[in-house]
Each structure stands twice: as C-alpha cells, then as structure tokens.
Amino acid sequence: MxxxxxxxxxxxxxxxxxxxxxxxxxxxxxxxxxxxxxxxxxxxxxxxxxxxxxxxxxxxxxxxxxxxxxxxEKLRYSVRGKKTIPVTDNGLINFNIKGRMIIDKEFKEVGVSFLLQFVSICETINAHSFLHKHKHNNILGPSFFNLHE
The missing domain is CATH 2.20.25 (N-terminal domain of TfIIb)
Known part of the structure; x- marks a missing residue:
C-alpha cells in the first residue's frame, strides 16, 4: 500500500x-x-x-x-492514460506524459488535464502542467510547478 x-x-x-x-x-x-x-x-x-x-x-x-x-463535486467518472519515455538506457531518468478527462454524473465533460513529468530515481519534477478548463470545471487549481521527494 x-x-x-x-x-x-x-x-x-x-x-x-x-x-x-x-x-x-x-x-x-x-x-x-x-x-x-x-x-x-x-x-x-x-x-x-x-x-x-x-x-x-x-x-x-x-x-x-x-x-x-x-x-x-460528489460523483464523477474519469479516464486517464500514461506513457513513459526513457531518457537513459538504464531507466533511471524518464519523461512521463499523463492525460486525464473527468466526466460528471450526467456524462458531461468537466475537465481535461495534461502533465509532463521529468522523473529520476530519487525525485519527480512536474516540469509542465497544462489544464484545459471548461465553464463547469472547479476540479484543479492553476498550473503548478512542484517538487516531490
């Protein structure tokens, strides 16, 4: 877990x-x-x-x-995908491309987000985050830059 x-x-x-x-x-x-x-x-x-x-x-x-x-927002549905692209042959450094779509209980699109991450064995840097907001979207805040240890 x-x-x-x-x-x-x-x-x-x-x-x-x-x-x-x-x-x-x-x-x-x-x-x-x-x-x-x-x-x-x-x-x-x-x-x-x-x-x-x-x-x-x-x-x-x-x-x-x-x-x-x-x-x-109570109940929602989500669809997401992730693709990892290795930068080094040993797999210690990668780029992750992530995408997500959130749909409400009436099956209307709430929001779409994309994220590009630079990932190393010891830390993850969210190099770029793009959020496409729609008029009904309050699920995510503004674009962010984050460092996780």
Whole structure:
C-alpha cells in the first residue's frame, strides 16, 4: 500500500492519502486500483476512487477508467492514460506524459488535464502542467510547478 501525509491545496488541513492496487487478471497487467484521502480537519473522506487500470509493459504505457467521489463535486467518472519515455538506457531518468478527462454524473465533460513529468530515481519534477478548463470545471487549481521527494 502506498500512503502519504499531505498538507495544502484547497484544504488547509492534514490529509491522509492511501492507494492500493489489486491484480484482477491472470496476467496481472490489469488491476483494480483503490485510493482515498481522509481530511483530518473534518474527520471524513475528501476523496475516494476505484479504477480499472491496464498496463502495457512492452510500450511503457497504461490506461484506466473509473469512478471517483469528492466531497465538493460528489460523483464523477474519469479516464486517464500514461506513457513513459526513457531518457537513459538504464531507466533511471524518464519523461512521463499523463492525460486525464473527468466526466460528471450526467456524462458531461468537466475537465481535461495534461502533465509532463521529468522523473529520476530519487525525485519527480512536474516540469509542465497544462489544464484545459471548461465553464463547469472547479476540479484543479492553476498550473503548478512542484517538487516531490
């Protein structure tokens, strides 16, 4: 299980984040991914998600579709994809290209986001983030530059 403590964003409280992946096919390239976030200020979940993800190891890519619940927007659907492009032969440095589309419960597009990450073994730098906002979109903040250790 992956877990982390997070602070900031639209909530000025500490959030406990956890993610787990369960293989659902014999080849283990298809997984059920569950993750959620507990906001310690309100004592309730601020985000819950279930997604089916399929990994294509021969091309270093994955796609996924699922459902998510947020305390602000309630129920949504999401489709996402990720492609990794190696920079070095040993795989220690890569570029990740990520894309995501969020759809509301009436199946209307809420937002689309794209992210390019420069990834090394010890840290990830979000080199560029582009968010295409629509009139109904309040899901993500402005473009960001972030350093994760």
């Amino acid at each position: 992956e877990s982390s403590l997070r602070y900031g964003g639209d909530s000025k409280s500490l959030r406990i984040h956890a993610k787990e992946k369960y293989p659902i096919a014999a080849d283990s390239n298809t997984q059920l991914q569950l993750h959620g976030e507990l906001d310690t200020r309100i004592g309730a979940p601020s985000y819950l998600s279930a997604m089916i993800r399929h990994f294509y190891p021969d091309v270093s890519a994955s796609i996924g579709a699922g459902i998510q619940y947020t305390r602000h």
